[in-house]
Amino acid sequence: MKWFHFKIRLGIRPKLAGTYLLIIVGVLLGINWLVLGALEADYLRDREVKSLTNANIIALAGQDVILRQDRNTYYFARNYGEQVRSRVIILDGSGKVTVDSFGESWLEGQSLSHAEVVSALAGTGRAGVYTLQSSGEKVLYAAVPVGDQKPASGAVMLVTGLSDVYIALGEIRRLMMLVSTGGGLIAVAVGLFLAARFTRPIQNLTGAVQAMAQGQLGQRVKIDSSDELGRLAESFNEMAGKLEKEDRIRRQFLTDSSHELKTPLSSIKVLAQSLLDGKEQDIEVYRDFLQDVNTEADRMSRLVNDMFQLAKLEDAEYPVQFSAQELEPVLDHVQGLLRGQADLKGIIMEIRPAQGAGGRTAVADVISWPLNRDLFTRVLINLLDNALRYTSTGGKVLVSYQVERDELVLRVSDTGRGIPQEYLPHIFERFFRVDQARARETGGTGLGLAIARQAVLRHGGTITVDSRQGVGTTFELRFPGTPVRVHS
Numbered sequence: 501m502k503w504f505h506f507k508i509r510l511g512i513r514p515k516l517a518g519t520y521l522l523i524i525v526g527v528l529l530g531i532n533w534l535v536l537g538a539l540e541a542d543y544l545r546d547r548e549v550k551s552l553t554n555a556n557i558i559a560l561a562g563q564d565v566i567l568r569q570d571r572n573t574y575y576f577a578r579n580y581g582e583q584v585r586s587r588v589i590i591l592d593g594s595g596k597v598t599v600d601s602f603g604e605s606w607l608e609g610q611s612l613s614h615a616e617v618v619s620a621l622a623g624t625g626r627a628g629v630y631t632l633q634s635s636g637e638k639v640l641y642a643a644v645p646v647g648d649q650k651p652a653s654g655a656v657m658l659v660t661g662l663s664d665v666y667i668a669l670g671e672i673r674r675l676m677m678l679v680s681t682g683g684g685l686i687a688v689a690v691g692l693f694l695a696a697r698f699t700r701p702i703q704n705l706t707g708a709v710q711a712m713a714q715g716q717l718g719q720r721v722k723i724d725s726s727d728e729l730g731r732l733a734e735s736f737n738e739m740a741g742k743l744e745k746e747d748r749i750r751r752q753f754l755t756d757s758s759h760e761l762k763t764p765l766s767s768i769k770v771l772a773q774s775l776l777d778g779k780e781q782d783i784e785v786y787r788d789f790l791q792d793v794n795t796e797a798d799r800m801s802r803l804v805n806d807m808f809q810l811a812k813l814e815d816a817e818y819p820v821q822f823s824a825q826e827l828e829p830v831l832d833h834v835q836g837l838l839r840g841q842a843d844l845k846g847i848i849m850e851i852r853p854a855q856g857a858g859g860r861t862a863v864a865d866v867i868s869w870p871l872n873r874d875l876f877t878r879v880l881i882n883l884l885d886n887a888l889r890y891t892s893t894g895g896k897v898l899v900s901y902q903v904e905r906d907e908l909v910l911r912v913s914d915t916g917r918g919i920p921q922e923y924l925p926h927i928f929e930r931f932f933r934v935d936q937a938r939a940r941e942t943g944g945t946g947l948g949l950a951i952a953r954q955a956v957l958r959h960g961g962t963i964t965v966d967s968r969q970g971v972g973t974t975f976e977l978r979f980p981g982t983p984v985r986v987h988s
């Protein structure tokens with residue numbers, strides 16, 4: 501288990517290079533072994549054939565001399581033995597040595613029972629390799645019968661040293677080892693180089709990830725390949741970019757919200773301070789000041805409420821439930837909530853189905869739609885509040901709705917002052933107001949549209965704005981879903 505842990509801790513580089521080395525060395529050793537084995541077998545077969553041929557020539561040429569068994573037999577054996585560079589041993593029909601070209605007397609008269617001798621006397625030539633016990637040298641025994649009779653009346657055996665074969669094989673082995681070692685070293689070098697090349701982007705990425713874990717969100721890695729690692733780096737950069745942007749927005753929100761909260765708070769502070777400092781006795785003055793303090797406190801409370809609502813909506817974990825909502829009652833409810841505000845300002849407010857072509861209403865039936873009632877109401881209140889707020893007396897505010905294929909489409913339009921073109925892309929940002937000071941005075945928190953947008957997004961819908969300065973503004977909402985027709 502310890503060993504396994506040790507292996508796990510190795511870097512990719514040594515792992516790759518080590519694996520590479522093992523494979524290369526294994527393959528090279530295998531090849532060397534196969535080639536040397538084949539060569540040895542080939543050499544030996546060649547020697548066997550040669551030796552058997554020579555033995556046959558001697559047996560044939562010397563058939564008479566051999567069978568005569570006199571002094572000439574020895575010379576004959578010695579001559580031929582020198583010619584074929586072998587020891588020539590002649591045996592009689594019982595396997596007993598009669599002549600040895602080396603003239604070693606101890607051998608003469610001995611009976612040999614080697615498989616080669618037995619086979620030759622039985623009529624078939626045969627050869628085999630032996631290792632001499634005294635020197636460890638390898639020798640080849642090749643024995644053939646003399647004459648045509650079976651069993652043979654004698655045999656010729658050639659004993660040939662094989663040291664030249666093994667010297668040659670050793671030479672080849674040394675050469676192959678040299679080439680293998682060289683090749684292995686080159687392979688390891690190449691393996692290390694490649695491993696370094698492959699792991700450099702990983703190291704860069706690891707460094708960037710670690711730096712990012714410590715809060716340095718500006719981390720990016722260089723992308724110099726289009727392979728998997730390149731794509732990984734690309735994804736990392738994308739993710740880092742998103743995180744950085746999120747972080748910037750969060751910081752900005754924190755700065756903005758403290759600023760927004762500070763304004764009413766300092767007003768309260770100033771009011772309270774001047775009451776404490778003054779020698780004023782008049783209860784009406786106190787009442788007046790406290791009225792202002794109350795207004796500022798209300799504003800703070802609205803602000804905190806909106807911030808809290810936005811935070812909840814942006815929290816993906818915060819659950820939002822949807823159920824089929826009958827549209828007309830919800831819209832009636834919204835209209836009831838804002839009727840007073842519209843009347844007070846002298847603005848005509850209307851909520852009705854969109855006029856289809858030919859004057860027929862597009863939503864003839866009472867429809868219900870999968871919505872979160874609270875959020876949906878909140879969206880409409882925020883949009884209508886703006887429409888009423890930024891439209892002057894005598895203006896008109898209209899909410900029209902219809903079903904377009906699988907979308908519920910609502911348009912909230914007014915005949916108000918409109919929004920300058922250059923501000924339109926920012927209109928849904930938190931605390932964004934076209935006229936910061938004025939809007940704050942009128943009591944808006946600057947979060948209304950941000951909340952509306954989040955609420956619509958939570959429904960999987962979209963919200964877009966179209967506006968012309970001095971003409972009016974239209975917000976378009978699209979909620980996906982399938983309509984349920986309640987009555988027809």
Ligand SMILES: Nc1ncnc2c1ncn2[C@@H]1O[C@H](COP(=O)(O)OP(=O)(O)O)[C@@H](O)[C@H]1O
Nearest residue numbers: 886887890933934939944945946947948949973
């Ligand atoms: N119907 C509208 N007509 C003109 N301007 C609008 C309208 N709706 C929103 N705006 C502009 O967008 C800004 C942001 O709106 P909102 O997020 O609701 O904040 P608030 O209403 O509290 O100022 C407003 O301050 C105003 O400048």
Ligand SMILES: [Mg+2]
Nearest residue numbers: 886944948949
């Ligand atoms: Mg508003």
